[in-house]
Each structure stands twice: as C-alpha cells, then as structure tokens.
Amino acid sequence: WLRIFDNADDREVFLNEYIPVFSHGNVIVTSRLTETVQMASPGYHLAFGDLSKENAVDLLLKQALQERSDVKLAEASRIVDTFGCHALAVSTAGAYIGTTPTCTLEKYLEHFNKKKTKILNYKVQSLDGYKKTMFSAFQLSFEQLSPATQLLMQTCTYLHPTAIPLEIFTRAAAYKGSDIGPVDLNPPTEA
Incomplete structure (x- = not known):
C-alpha cells in the first residue's frame, strides 16, 4: 500500500495519527514544514527548493x-x-x-x-x-474563465474535498432546465 499526504503544512495536524504502524507499505509526505523530516527514515528524505x-x-x-x-x-x-x-x-x-x-x-x-x-x-x-x-x-x-465556469468552481468550494458525490454532476449534466431563470431545487429525476 501507499499513503500520500500532499501539502501537509498544518502544524496542528499530527500526521503520525494517520500513518499505519505496519512494516510493509510506504508513506509519502510533501510539506514546506521543516519538522516533517523527523518522520522520515534515515536516508529517505528529499528536500526540494525553488528551481534554478x-x-x-x-x-x-x-x-x-x-x-x-x-x-x-x-x-x-x-x-x-x-x-x-x-x-x-x-x-x-x-x-x-x-x-x-x-x-x-x-x-x-x-x-x-x-x-x-x-x-x-x-x-x-x-x-x-x-x-x-x-x-x-x-x-x-x-479571471480568464467564463462566468459559468467561475461560478461552478466557486460552488465546488463548498463541497467536501474528497467525498464529492458524482451524482451531483451527472444529474446537473442531464438537467434540461433554464440557466437564466429561477433554479428548480427539485428537478424531475429519471430512474
């Protein structure tokens, strides 16, 4: 197994609580916090800075x-x-x-x-x-995106970062309602 913690930059989150104690498997942590190096096994830490x-x-x-x-x-x-x-x-x-x-x-x-x-x-x-x-x-x-795309992105910020039901998008794509009129919060569904 592989577990990845990307952008682990919050000092209030203790990653050790989320890392299994099994001897098999791998963990990758990306962070700008220097103290995350303490979690790495000797020789398994890579430091990346800015590009040349x-x-x-x-x-x-x-x-x-x-x-x-x-x-x-x-x-x-x-x-x-x-x-x-x-x-x-x-x-x-x-x-x-x-x-x-x-x-x-x-x-x-x-x-x-x-x-x-x-x-x-x-x-x-x-x-x-x-x-x-x-x-x-x-x-x-x-700012180069269309207003509709901007609105979609802004709306998606209210969704859970990982548990987004795909049904939201499939139902929206199938909906044939008006884009400029009042929003029908209970559009007809097809089984």
Missing part, C-alpha cells in the same frame, strides 16, 4: 509554448525574477501565457501588475510571499 533560474526560465518557455530566442529568454527571465523561481507559480504563469491569445511573454507582467494590487489587497495580507505569488498567478488565470 535556468530551469525556471525553461519551464516558463515550455509552458508558454514559446521557442528559445534571446528576446524570449530575456522576457522569461524578467517573469521568473518576479515569481522567485517557484515552480508552481512559474508553471501557472506559463500556462496562462500559452492559453491566452492576447497575452505574450512581453505583455504578461503588464497583465500581472495591473491586477496585482487588487489581487493582493483581497484579504491576503497575512499570506507569505510564496502564497501571495501563487494566489496572484491563480487569480489572473481564474
């Missing part, structure tokens, strides 16, 4: 679907400097550039900076630099 600038620039260009050139390397380097070589932020920025026809490497920081103040002032003052960078990159991508 060169790798971050390469990742950005790949995600943005851009060919390497001196001009593009310089622009990608400016973007990477803004995000501090955080892999997820750089990847998100690249994906945004690659999927947004009106956004180029040259225009990305302009897009980002226009929204940055608004985004960062949206009740996120308590976040550290990494989280602010991630939130900003996510918000910029989120």
